[in-house]
Amino acid sequence: MRVLHTSDWHVGRTFHGRDLLAEQEAVLGGLADLVDTERVDVVVVSGDLYDRAVPSAEAVDTCARVLHAIAAAGARIIITPGNHDSAPRLGAFAAFAKAGGLHLRTAIADLHEPVLIDDAHGPVAFYGIPYLEPELARHALGDTELRGHAAVLGEAMRRIKADLAVRGTRSVVLAHAFVIGGEASDSERTIAVGGVPHVPGSLFDGIDYAALGHLHGPQTLAEHLRYSGSPMAYSFSEANHRKSVWLVELDANGLVGVERRELPVPRALGRLRGQIQDLLTDPTLDVEVEKFLTVELTDQVRPLDAMRRLRERFPYALHLDWLPEGGKPRVRRYTETVKGRTDEEVACCFVEDTRNSPPNDSERALLREALAAVAGKERE
Structure with missing residues (x-):
């Protein structure tokens, strides 16, 4: 049997305010091609x-098209909810979906009841x-x-292993958790609710293969224990x-091997750092034009209308920081800043501290x- 381990699709996610549905459908739609060729x-x-x-209607439509393409390519599909999903909503039509080869495993009470799929x-x-979620x-x-993540997941695995001991079959477990040894990134929502999340x-x-989700980087913790990461x-x-x-x-005896299959990158990520005029004129930066960009400006004075100007050359610039070379001026307490100053002096001081240049x-x-x-108005 050949299994494609994926996780953390996050259909409907935005990236610094930019809609990603088109890019998500392009990448996830390619899974159907993998199902066919592999x-x-x-x-x-x-x-x-x-x-x-509560995903948007557009996100649901996108997801439905992707799942339909995968099923049409000949694969069964098994889905569990993560900490972003709503398990009741995701599993609302599980009984009907099962007939079409889509298995939605959303009920905690039933986690020890497997989906059985035959091969030769x-x-x-x-x-x-x-x-x-522990509570x-x-x-x-x-x-x-x-109490805690380890305790509830330990009980879940105890029940699964008890069922598996009776069946004596090969096994695959899907789990959404932060396993010790995994490396996090900035885009995962913390699951540390009331204790240690690991x-x-x-x-x-004792499981032939554990298909982990939650961490967004592909990782191998053991031959049978892996994160696929987000697509x-x-x-x-x-x-x-x-x-x-x-x-x-x-x-027939269990896990034979695991191979990586890289996914297409619809738009690469990039980082730029420097003074705005240099970034706008440096010809070597032409290779960055089509990337999603985070930009760090080092001008001593905060440039006016910086993002608009950057997007004239880099239309996919999404995030901007101003960190002047040598560091920002010393930050003083509010009481120190306003003491003995007129309203006009306070306002001018604010402008100067904000952009490192007086009005x-x-x-x-x-x-x-x-x-x-x-x-x-105050006198009226």
Whole structure:
């Protein structure tokens, strides 16, 4: 059996305010081609199919088209919710979807009941563990003594292993968790609710393959224990990630091997640093024009209308910081800043601290007019 391990699609996510649905569909639609060319039997999504509990209609439509293409290419699909998804909404039509080869494993109480899929050697048991928020999960599992992520996931795996011992089949577990040894990036939402979020990898001992989700970088913690990562970069901290999925092969005895399949990059990420005039005129930066960019300006004086000017050359510039060479002026306490100063002096001081340059004569005149107008309203 050949299994394609994916996770953290986050359909509907934006990147510094920019809609990514077109890019997401382009990348995720390519999974159907992988199913066809690699003769994949099952595609798993280990949590965070959507980016939010109530996805937009456009996000749902995009996801539906991608899933339909994967199914049409010949694969069964198994999905579990992550910490971004709403398990009840995702699993609302699970019974109907099952008939079409889409298995939505969203109920904590049923996590020990596998999806059984046959190959030439018999059945493979796929266990889907929904994201387990400790406080909610301990009640759903019927054990209020459980505390923390490791405890609730440990109980989930105890139940799965008990069921597996009876069945005696090969096994794949989908889990959305922060396993010790994994490396985080800036785009994951913390799952540290009321305690330590990490869980030991030893919980997955005895499983043929554990398809992990939550961390956005592809990672190998053990041969049978891996994160596929997100299919696209969702923060500039992921600029060096090689986005990919894992192609997992099982034979009659269990795991045979795992291979990486890299995904296309719809738009690369880049970082620029320097003075704005240099960035706008340097011909060597032509290679950066089509990238999503984060820009750090080092001008001593904050440039006016900087983002608009940058986007005239770099239309996909998304994030801007101003960090003047040598550092910003010393930050003083508010009481120190205003003590003994007139309103006009405070306003001018604010402008100077904000852009590292005092206001010119016309700007001072404008500030006086504004202060006079405010004072006039206060007297009315």
